[in-house]
Amino acid sequence: MGDDSEWMKLPIDQKCEHKVWKARLSGYEEALKLFQRIEDEKSPEWGKYLGLIKKFVTDSNAVAQLKGLEAALAFVENAHVAGKTTGEVVSGVVTKVFNQPKARAKELGMDICLMYIEIEKAEVVQDELLKGLENKNPKIVVACIETLRKALRWVLQGLARPGDGD
Structure with missing residues (x-):
């Protein structure tokens, strides 16, 4: 257990990149709490995580990935710099989240996509989802279609927040 200590x-940021999945899980949990605690959307603290958010959503361990998705969603909801990560994160969601067997992972992935749309990155999200339609995995294609449908429904109905009311 020497490695644990x-x-x-x-x-936190180093835990999120650690080779041991339990360390990454711990890092994602701490990052989620931090992201929910930072009150200033322009805090320099957000910048530390710009290069890591894609790793949050593409983690190879399913348990850690789920927590990483929660942390990524909190990042996109609260950080003014979140828009800089749109392409790489949505691409990661399409390829590494939409094929997951866990419904919660797919739901969080869709929420992340919809949140990027809310912060006015719709074109980038749309491009990545359309690329996903060409994937050979039908699970990914279906999840991309479902996300596009939710986004269109939200835009057309003018819902207060993506994902609500579906």
């Missing part, structure tokens, strides 16, 4: 001392 070593990674536990690391800062």
Whole structure:
């Protein structure tokens, strides 16, 4: 258990990149709490995570990935710099989340896409979802269609928030 005590001392961003999935899980949990706690959307703290958000959604461990998706959603909801991550994160959602067997993962992936649309990155999201329609995995194609449908419904109905009321 000596390894455990070593990674536990690391800062959040380093835990999120650790080779041990339990360390990453811990990092994502701490990042989620941090993202919910930062009150200033322009805090320099957000910048530390710009290059990591794609890793949150593409984690190879399903348990860690689920927590990473929650943290990524909180990031997109609260950080003014979130728009800079749109293409890479949505691409990761399409390829690594929409093929997951867990419904919660797919739901969070869709919520992340819809949140990017809410922060006015609709064109980038649309492009990535349309690329997903060409995927050979039918699960990914279906999830892309469903996300596009939800986005269109939200836009056409003028819902207060993506995902609500579906």
